[in-house]
Amino acid sequence: MSKKLSLVVFHGNFDTAVAAFTLASGAAAVGYEVNLFFTFWGLNIIKKKQGRAFVGKGFLAKVFNFLMGGRKNLPLSRLNFLGVSPKLMTHLMKKRHVATLEELIQASIDLGVNFYACEMSMHILGMDKDVFIAPVKEVLGVAKFLEYSEGGEVLFI
Amino acid sequence: MRRLDITRDTCPMTFVKTKLELEKLKPGEVLEVYLSEGEPLDNVPKTARAQGYEVLDISHVEGGTYLVRIRKRGGGG
Numbered sequence: 267m268s269k270k271l272s273l274v275v276f277h278g279n280f281d282t283a284v285a286a287f288t289l290a291s292g293a294a295a296v297g298y299e300v301n302l303f304f305t306f307w308g309l310n311i312i313k314k315k316q317g318r319a320f321v322g323k324g325f326l327a328k329v330f331n332f333l334m335g336g337r338k339n340l341p342l343s344r345l346n347f348l349g350v351s352p353k354l355m356t357h358l359m360k361k362r363h364v365a366t367l368e369e370l371i372q373a374s375i376d377l378g379v380n381f382y383a384c385e386m387s388m389h390i391l392g393m394d395k396d397v398f399i400a401p402v403k404e405v406l407g408v409a410k411f412l413e414y415s416e417g418g419e420v421l422f423i
Numbered sequence: 424m425r426r427l428d429i430t431r432d433t434c435p436m437t438f439v440k441t442k443l444e445l446e447k448l449k450p451g452e453v454l455e456v457y458l459s460e461g462e463p464l465d466n467v468p469k470t471a472r473a474q475g476y477e478v479l480d481i482s483h484v485e486g487g488t489y490l491v492r493i494r495k496r497g498g499g500g
Binding site for chain 2: 370
């Protein structure tokens with residue numbers, strides 16, 4: 267039977283997103299089936315709108331989504347300095363020939379990693395599936411998560 | 424013959440790029456991978472073999488650079 271790795275991508279920080287997609291693309295490249303479950307802050311990584319945008323249903327949800335922003339606004343979990351650090355970090359990554367977050371996400375998509383979004387946190391934030399990039403193939407809850415991750419390794423990031 | 428240079432890449436892109444190139448091979452076709460000693464040299468041939476590809480040979484190019492030739496099975500050649 268093939269090996270399987272499932273990640274719960276919860277935190278949605280720049281650095282944790284890099285870690286998640288490094289593991290995801292690396293595992294997929296060596297033949298693992300890989301599932302990424304995006305929930306809460308992690309949903310910001312997979313929004314179509316990469317900057318700040320009023321998405322979602324209802325006034326509060328729109329404001330919340332605007333403040334959180336998208337992939338270009340992911341904060342560094344330490345030493346964020348109002349969002350300057352993730353840009354500096356990307357600069358350093360390029361300089362040191364380490365894959366950037368964008369490259370890791372594209373590699374994960376190319377390698378067939380499965381992207382899923384959490385129904386409950388989407389409900390809170392008034393989001394529909396069409397808020398997310400195309401590779402997000404299904405919206406699901408705990409029961410489906412357990413089903414899809416069964417028999418493999420599970421990590422919470 | 425396809426050629427891939429991952430001498431300047433780091434984990435995980437070394438074997439991510441290799442995997443994406445290997446997927447493009449036709450049966451019998453060979454991929455030449457230029458890589459650095461250390462992690463890439465340890466892992467790229469190993470993961471290629473584990474996924475059913477044939478590692479034809481590993482040769483030293485210069486300095487810390489090596490050439491690994493990987494063949495997709497089948498195709499009679």
